Amino acid sequence: MPDVLAVDLGGTNIRVARVDEAGKILAHEKIPTPAAQGMGAVIADIAGLAQKLRAPDTLALGVGTPGVPDNETGVYRLAPCNLPCSHGFQFTAELKRLITLPVVADNDGNLAALGESWLGAGKNEHIVIIFTLGTGIGGGVVINGRVYHGHHNLVAEFGHVSIDYRGRLCNCGDRGCVETYASASALGRDAQEALRNDPAAKSSLLFKRCGGEAGIDKVDAHMVCDATRDGDPFATALLDRCCAWLACGISSVVNCFNPSCVILGGGMALAGDLITSRVNKCLDRNTRKYVPIWRDAKLVVAQLGDDAGILGAARMAWQHVEECCRTVK
Numbered sequence: 001m002p003d004v005l006a007v008d009l010g011g012t013n014i015r016v017a018r019v020d021e022a023g024k025i026l027a028h029e030k031i032p033t034p035a036a037q038g039m040g041a042v043i044a045d046i047a048g049l050a051q052k053l054r055a056p057d058t059l060a061l062g063v064g065t066p067g068v069p070d071n072e073t074g075v076y077r078l079a080p081c082n083l084p085c086s087h088g089f090q091f092t093a094e095l096k097r098l099i100t101l102p103v104v105a106d107n108d109g110n111l112a113a114l115g116e117s118w119l120g121a122g123k124n125e126h127i128v129i130i131f132t133l134g135t136g137i138g139g140g141v142v143i144n145g146r147v148y149h150g151h152h153n154l155v156a157e158f159g160h161v162s163i164d165y166r167g168r169l170c171n172c173g174d175r176g177c178v179e180t181y182a183s184a185s186a187l188g189r190d191a192q193e194a195l196r197n198d199p200a201a202k203s204s205l206l207f208k209r210c211g212g213e214a215g216i217d218k219v220d221a222h223m224v225c226d227a228t229r230d231g232d233p234f235a236t237a238l239l240d241r242c243c244a245w246l247a248c249g250i251s252s253v254v255n256c257f258n259p260s261c262v263i264l265g266g267g268m269a270l271a272g273d274l275i276t277s278r279v280n281k282c283l284d285r286n287t288r289k290y291v292p293i294w295r296d297a298k299l300v301v302a303q304l305g306d307d308a309g310i311l312g313a314a315r316m317a318w319q320h321v322e323e324c325c326r327t328v329k
């Protein structure tokens, strides 16, 4: 039976899987990313693992990578900040040379959206957008089963939708970007600041759980969610505020795309209903929701976990195979 190879390239690990046309993972392996040795070493390791997992009927290879590879040439338009020396690297051309298979690459956020729309929370949905809540906020848009790439694949930077033009300064240079308020990192930072400065903090469950003053630095979004779940009013207020900001960002994006499905992914979305119920509550007050656009849209949590990116890469490889067959015919 024919299959494809899918690669999830991260700053820490490289995962490679062989995947059939229905999305079943037939074999997979993970190795550390030799990021410090440069892109040549990274590509050589991907090719080596891909050769090992390749079968006689393997048809193509799809790669999900941080940063933004050009969707035509595969050269990085935006270099991944966790992979040094990658700017301008001939990513797909070099991999193609080493593995002698058709190779396609895309941004990992786009492919997480594609994976979820293929087999996860966005299955059978017409227009899917995903917000990935992690260190920052990433995103992806899938329209009729295809990633929407914009003009140069520089699309779906949902974390940089500004919700306050005079707000917090963001790494991108703008102010008030939603990721400076509603990413997992932002929630952790805000919690630490509140624990240090808010007099009410000292009697909170969150303060007790982190071990008091000495443990404030280790407080993160996960701890805030846990304390909220256990009824701590202090943590609850922090999460409520974070989700209100997130609702602002989501609402702005929904007004642009009119999606049928909005997926929340990334580590913070593992809190599930704790997040979606709060975001929905903010949206339902109608102050943040343009009702005609939201009428048929749903807000759901990602289902594929760590496999979303690799399944998205496999789906992209299968789409490439289909396109090649059509061209040959």
Ligand SMILES: [Zn+2]
Pocket (backbone or CB within 6 Å): 159, 160, 170, 171, 172, 173, 174, 177
């Ligand atoms: Zn920004």
